[in-house]
Amino acid sequence: MRVAILAHDRFPDRAKTALGVLRYTDDEVVAVLDRAEAGRRVADFVSDVQDAPVVAGMDDLEAADVDALLIGIAPIGGGFEESWRTDVRTALESGCDVIAGLHYFLSEDEEFARLADENDCELRDVRRPPEDLTVSDGVAGEVDAEVVLTVGTDCSVGKMTVSMELARDAREAGYDAAVIPTGQTGIMIEGWGTPIDRVVSDFTAGAVEEMIVEKGQEYDYLFVEGQGSIVHPAYSAVTCGILHGAMPDALVLCHRAGRDAIHGYESFPIPPISTCVDLYDRLAQPICEGTVVAGALNTAGLEDESARAAVESYAEDLDAPATDVIRAGTEDVLEVLL
Amino acid sequence: MRVAILAHDRFPDRAKTALGVLRYTDDEVVAVLDRAEAGRRVADFVSDVQDAPVVAGMDDLEAADVDALLIGIAPIGGGFEESWRTDVRTALESGCDVIAGLHYFLSEDEEFARLADENDCELRDVRRPPEDLTVSDGVAGEVDAEVVLTVGTDCSVGKMTVSMELARDAREAGYDAAVIPTGQTGIMIEGWGTPIDRVVSDFTAGAVEEMIVEKGQEYDYLFVEGQGSIVHPAYSAVTCGILHGAMPDALVLCHRAGRDAIHGYESFPIPPISTCVDLYDRLAQPICEGTVVAGALNTAGLEDESARAAVESYAEDLDAPATDVIRAGTEDVLEVLL
Numbered sequence: 125m126r127v128a129i130l131a132h133d134r135f136p137d138r139a140k141t142a143l144g145v146l147r148y149t150d151d152e153v154v155a156v157l158d159r160a161e162a163g164r165r166v167a168d169f170v171s172d173v174q175d176a177p178v179v180a181g182m183d184d185l186e187a188a189d190v191d192a193l194l195i196g197i198a199p200i201g202g203g204f205e206e207s208w209r210t211d212v213r214t215a216l217e218s219g220c221d222v223i224a225g226l227h228y229f230l231s232e233d234e235e236f237a238r239l240a241d242e243n244d245c246e247l248r249d250v251r252r253p254p255e256d257l258t259v260s261d262g263v264a265g266e267v268d269a270e271v272v273l274t275v276g277t278d279c280s281v282g283k284m285t286v287s288m289e290l291a292r293d294a295r296e297a298g299y300d301a302a303v304i305p306t307g308q309t310g311i312m313i314e315g316w317g318t319p320i321d322r323v324v325s326d327f328t329a330g331a332v333e334e335m336i337v338e339k340g341q342e343y344d345y346l347f348v349e350g351q352g353s354i355v356h357p358a359y360s361a362v363t364c365g366i367l368h369g370a371m372p373d374a375l376v377l378c379h380r381a382g383r384d385a386i387h388g389y390e391s392f393p394i395p396p397i398s399t400c401v402d403l404y405d406r407l408a409q410p411i412c413e414g415t416v417v418a419g420a421l422n423t424a425g426l427e428d429e430s431a432r433a434a435v436e437s438y439a440e441d442l443d444a445p446a447t448d449v450i451r452a453g454t455e456d457v458l459e460v461l462l
Numbered sequence: 463m464r465v466a467i468l469a470h471d472r473f474p475d476r477a478k479t480a481l482g483v484l485r486y487t488d489d490e491v492v493a494v495l496d497r498a499e500a501g502r503r504v505a506d507f508v509s510d511v512q513d514a515p516v517v518a519g520m521d522d523l524e525a526a527d528v529d530a531l532l533i534g535i536a537p538i539g540g541g542f543e544e545s546w547r548t549d550v551r552t553a554l555e556s557g558c559d560v561i562a563g564l565h566y567f568l569s570e571d572e573e574f575a576r577l578a579d580e581n582d583c584e585l586r587d588v589r590r591p592p593e594d595l596t597v598s599d600g601v602a603g604e605v606d607a608e609v610v611l612t613v614g615t616d617c618s619v620g621k622m623t624v625s626m627e628l629a630r631d632a633r634e635a636g637y638d639a640a641v642i643p644t645g646q647t648g649i650m651i652e653g654w655g656t657p658i659d660r661v662v663s664d665f666t667a668g669a670v671e672e673m674i675v676e677k678g679q680e681y682d683y684l685f686v687e688g689q690g691s692i693v694h695p696a697y698s699a700v701t702c703g704i705l706h707g708a709m710p711d712a713l714v715l716c717h718r719a720g721r722d723a724i725h726g727y728e729s730f731p732i733p734p735i736s737t738c739v740d741l742y743d744r745l746a747q748p749i750c751e752g753t754v755v756a757g758a759l760n761t762a763g764l765e766d767e768s769a770r771a772a773v774e775s776y777a778e779d780l781d782a783p784a785t786d787v788i789r790a791g792t793e794d795v796l797e798v799l800l
Binding site: 258259260261262320321322323324325326327328329330354355356357358359360361362363364365368371386389391392393395399402403406407409410411 | 539597598599600658659660661662663664665666667668692693694695696697698699700701702703706707709724727729730731733737740741744745747748749
């Protein structure tokens with residue numbers, strides 16, 4: 125599939141979904157839409173992802189060259205910005221599907237629904253959970269597959285990236301491994317998954333369990349994309365539901381170097397790493413055998429030497445192997461997981 | 463308000479909502495509907511709640527005597543049983559409101575919606591959360607009110623009952639205290655509240671916070687009805703979201719004497735009481751100052767002497783005061799809370 129990614133005014137630093145897709149998708153990215161950076165290329169900003177031209181809008185692309193337009197940014201609150209309407213309209217009029225992970229569902233927008241219908245193309249709201257979810261049966265622990273869950277000290281510390289890197293490298297090493305996507309970016313990359321933060325709270329564990337049970341029959345290793353943090357004042361419910369729904373055999377604790385308070389909730393300090401490890405281990409224990417066996421530190425922004433020192437110190441705090449998966453690969457961590 | 467409570471074939475042992483309402487409502491219960499026990503009285507089964515006749519159906523009541531029909535039972539899955547349709551129809555035709563806490567929303571039933579409209583009465587689905595919920599701001603800890611949360615070792619151990627008893631006795635002792643209802647029975651009794659198990663998982667803490675912030679201005683003590691258990695394989699997400707959203711100053715751990723495994727999930731043993739206390743304390747600690755300071759043991763079914771011994775032993779396990787609120791009152795526990 126050939127996709128264009130909308131990331132107006134936010135590429136690359138505030139376009140987490142666009143970057144995730146550029147890094148991991150098997151699809152061909154024909155362009156990034158960012159009117160503020162039109163004329164440049166992805167490679168001008170980020171070196172280790174798929175390259176593509178940056179254009180001002182859908183009008184700059186040949187309709188025949190694009191199968192889908194993907195909304196690659198999410199404003200706070202997950203709304204739809206009216207300044208994107210022209211691009212979505214142009215895409216639909218030329219028969220392109222449109223894929224979005226917003227809280228605002230494009231398929232409930234009257235104009236978009238009509239255009240999609242008229243032009244026989246699809247509006248895919250990946251953040252809309254399936255309607256047949258239910259409570260957990262408590263059986264994820266029974267699958268044969270080894271289940272690895274990424275957990276975090278906070279949001280936006282790299283749980284999705286770590287899950288993707290671990291699964292990819294495990295596959296390259298000959299293991300039969302898959303990612304279990306639980307958030308909009310992971311779902312866009314993998315083309316399936318359930319947006320756990322949008323399900324009815326009673327069904328949080330059940331929605332994860334359903335994916336584990338289904339994929340546990342097909343694969344030997346499942347890398348579950350975690351969400352939030354168990355010490356997050358707003359999102360810990362989602363984190364807890366994923367932990368108990370997935371019933372992992374092993375946890376990888378993700379952290380961002382230098383972050384010492386919950387992002388956006390700065391009056392809540394992140395506890396010492398050893399306290400976070402202890403809390404995840406104790407919370408998992410009544411439900412499954414998983415404990416934190418490895419760590420992943422996001423050292424973006426640090427010089428190489430500082431990054432190396434930070435990872436070493438993080439491994440000491442964890443009393444377990446650690447890495448920055450982007451800078452230093454996954455070898456040391458996969459060794460304890462596979 | 464004069465209410466009739468529907469509890470067909472399940473009164474009293476499998477009618478948790480009906481019993482909760484009979485015990486705590488300020489409304490007058492004119493009858494319980496149970497076709498299997500018609501002709502008897504509530505007092506024939508339960509002695510310490512409001513008494514009322516048990517009748518076979520709405521046809522046995524004078525329409526003018528009833529303001530609302532309340533669905534007081536919930537089958538597994540929360541569906542609507544078609545055998546109740548006649549009673550709901552009769553109620554609506556005689557201008558009675560109908561109040562339900564089912565997952566199946568009566569207001570989305572075509573016949574009921576039409577009848578309610580024609581007869582100018584209301585269908586109140588208390589399990590339908592408000593539509594304007596959002597993520598937590600992390601501010602429940604800032605309210606002046608003292609916040610007490612009931613937590614549990616499992617579902618159905620008495621968290622709602624304990625919250626109601628503590629708040630009522632605190633009020634009788636002259637304190638300005640309210641219950642924060644988080645489940646359908648509590649909401650039916652109090653006439654307001656948010657069904658936390660039905661909100662979008664990302665909004666779990668936020669939905670609780672909103673209630674705490676609102677009522678924290680009006681009252682000196684808030685008794686928050688907890689849900690589920692942090693060691694429950696299916697419902698722990700809801701428990702965790704309530705804990706972090708309410709940011710309590712104190713926790714009361716509820717347990718049912720003799721229960722040693724999660725009800726309905728018997729392969730999951732309930733950890734030792736001291737482990738449960740430790741887990742709640744550690745999970746609360748990064749977010750708020752609350753710890754488990756007291757316990758409530760449900761000794762229903764035990765002889766008096768065994769019950770007393772069980773409560774004593776439970777207090778020892780907790781290393782804190784404990785009581786059975788129904789058998790022995792709340793005095794010892796309120797002493798450490800107020």
